[in-house]
Amino acid sequence: MSAWRLLLTRPAEECAALAQTLAEHGIASHGMPLLAIEALAETPEQRAVFAELPRYCAVIVVSKPAARLGLQLLDRHRAQPPADQPWFAVGAATAALLVEHGLPAYYPEGGDDSEALLALPRLQQAIAAVPAPRVLILRGEGGREFLAERLRGQGVTVDYLPLYRRRLPGYAPGELAARVRAERLNALVVSSGQGLEHLVELADAAWPELARLPLFVPSPRVAEQARRAGAQIVVDCRGASAAALLAALERFPAAL
Known part of the structure; x- marks a missing residue:
């Protein structure tokens, strides 16, 4: 013990x-x-983003709540991500949710943080494959600013889509x-x-x-x-x- x-x-x-x-x-x-995870009310912005998924060279999902809520929206709006669009997760558990949904998901095996994700060769390949790379990050309100800053430093346009907020339960x-x-x-x-x-x-x-x-x-x-x-x-x-x-x-x- x-x-x-x-x-x-x-x-x-x-x-x-x-x-x-x-x-x-x-x-x-x-x-x-x-x-405590509290889903945000659905917005026109959410619907527009999922209708325009093909413009992103990669989608990054930062947490299991972001994966669950994002997949629900995909199903609700019957959005069809391009077959060759790679999805990325910060950790293996989040990636598993995406794979179960039939999405091509990648995650860094050497660490569950933004630094390890940024070093992932498949992500760098996705960014380098297009002349004006654009990446979507599914997340909660706030968070993962370091990830976006580093991507923007590589010339990537980064769009956030907040799906939930975290609050402190009452104690x-x-x-x-x-x-x-x-x-x-x-x-x-x-x-x-x-x-x-x-x-x-x-x-x-x-x-x-x-x-x-x-x-x-x-x-x-x-x-x-x-x-x-x-x-x-x-x-x-x-x-x-x-x-x-x-x-x-x-x-x-x-x-x-």
């Missing part, structure tokens, strides 16, 4: 799946979702710290920069205490954000998947 006792903060469905995987490896956890003041103490948790896990913001916001006056616990994050950018926020022990998992977290836990043994 591992000495780790982790606080998981992903959306509820993902928290449950991750907790089950961790339990299979003898790792205890407690779920406290700090991100009582002091509930986060109380759960950490009650469950004797010895580490925190966040899967995004916004998840980290919600963690700090909900911790409030208890943040200096919680900031002393090891904090597992998905990327170098979120790691830097965590250090700026005052986290004292930051572990970059180089990915948001369960496999990435398990590898990081193995590299960084829990203090007994």
Whole structure:
């Protein structure tokens, strides 16, 4: 049995799946979702984008919620992406949703972050194959600005299509710290920069205490954000998947 006792903060469905995987490896956890996914109302912009999919040399889907909602819109509007249009996902789980829908999906096997996606040869080939490349990014409100900035730096026109917003679920003041103490948790896990913001916001006056616990994050950018926020022990998992977290836990043994 591992000495780790982790606080998981992903959306509820993902928290449950991750907790089950961790339990299979003898790792205890407690779920406290700090991100609730709320689909945005359908807009004329959404309908127009899906009607004009052929103008994009690539479509990038940044998360499982973006994949689920985007595929629903594809079906609703009976949109037909070009057969040779590549779709890209930041992680394997998101890519699997696209493949199940019959789309040619690619993802970086070496990491679940924007940097790894940008280095993917297939994405660079798609950009280089047309004289005026245009890429569509399906995402939530905000996020993945680094990805768009890097693509624009390569001369790519980037269009965003927000499909959902993330909000902090309602918790009582002091509930986060109380759960950490009650469950004797010895580490925190966040899967995004916004998840980290919600963690700090909900911790409030208890943040200096919680900031002393090891904090597992998905990327170098979120790691830097965590250090700026005052986290004292930051572990970059180089990915948001369960496999990435398990590898990081193995590299960084829990203090007994």
